[in-house]
Amino acid sequence: AQTVTQSQPEMSVQEAETVTLSCTYDTSESDYYLFWYKQPPSRQMILVIRQEAYKQQNATENRFSVNFQKAAKSFSLKISDSQLGDAAMYFCAYRFRTSYDKVIFGPGTSLSVIP
Amino acid sequence: DGGITQSPKYLFRKEGQNVTLSCEQNLNHDAMYWYRQDPGQGLRLIYYSQIVNDFQKGDIAEGYSVSREKKESFPLTVTSAQKNPTAFYLCASSSTPRTGNTGELFFGEGSRLTVL
Numbered sequence: 001a002q003t004v005t006q007s008q009p010e011m012s013v014q015e016a017e018t019v020t021l022s023c024t025y026d027t028s029e030s031d032y033y034l035f036w037y038k039q040p041p042s043r044q045m046i047l048v049i050r051q052e053a054y055k056q057q058n059a060t061e062n063r064f065s066v067n068f069q070k071a072a073k074s075f076s077l078k079i080s081d082s083q084l085g086d087a088a089m090y091f092c093a094y095r096f097r098t099s100y101d102k103v104i105f106g107p108g109t110s111l112s113v114i115p
Numbered sequence: 116d117g118g119i120t121q122s123p124k125y126l127f128r129k130e131g132q133n134v135t136l137s138c139e140q141n142l143n144h145d146a147m148y149w150y151r152q153d154p155g156q157g158l159r160l161i162y163y164s165q166i167v168n169d170f171q172k173g174d175i176a177e178g179y180s181v182s183r184e185k186k187e188s189f190p191l192t193v194t195s196a197q198k199n200p201t202a203f204y205l206c207a208s209s210s211t212p213r214t215g216n217t218g219e220l221f222f223g224e225g226s227r228l229t230v231l
Contacts, residue, residue: 033218043203045222052218091157095218101171103148103209103220107157 002027004094004106012112013082020067021077021109023092030054031097034068034075039108040088048090051075053097079111087113117142121206121223128193128200128230136191136226138206145211147189148220151175152203161204164189165211193228201230 003026013019025034036048051059051068058066063080079086092106119140128134140147146165150158160173164183178197183189193200206223210216
């Protein structure tokens with residue numbers, strides 16, 4: 001069965017600094033999606049970034065980028081120039097690409113941004 | 116605007132009562148999902164549906180029921196058999212491979228259920 005692990009329950013970063021959140025996953029499949037979702041205090045789930053496993057290039061969205069290591073089954077999220085609005089729970093998630101049954105979520109990392 | 120609407124946002128229930136949470140989407144997505152989130156924890160899948168009139172159990176389906184009579188709607192009933200129903204419930208939808216997709220789930224704003 002697929003699993004997603006986030007080993008850092010809590011992280012903190014100084015405003016304007018860079019932070020990296022870790023995610024590892026376990027799957028026997030080769031074709032899948034990986035996601036990072038953000039859940040601010042409002043509890044609305046927001047997609048931060050998406051990676052397709054067949055793509056070698058790491059995804060980037062403005063200040064957010066990933067380091068996707070397929071062989072190591074690692075998918076870390078780097079937030080550059082951290083802002084107060086980045087404070088939230090961050091969830092790593094996996095889904096098999098050609099069968100739309102489940103999206104598996106990790107337990108989350110709570111990120112605090114220090115002014 | 117396209118999106119997912121969950122209602123009510125807050126709901127209180129007495130023990131022994133069934134309650135139904137509404138989830139409606141106008142994104143023309145085939146697949147819909149219900150997740151449960153407990154304080155400080157991740158999302159656990161309750162039920163999902165990939166097509167009208169069909170749905171599958173997720174990891175924690177006991178004490179819950181769903182229906183999918185219309186593509187736009189996927190209501191969740193929390194029955195009195197659910198031992199610890201107080202939680203935050205999130206509904207989501209996504210497109211399916213046959214219709215083209217970007218893979219991600221789109222979420223509603225959630226419903227907070229409290230059992231008194």
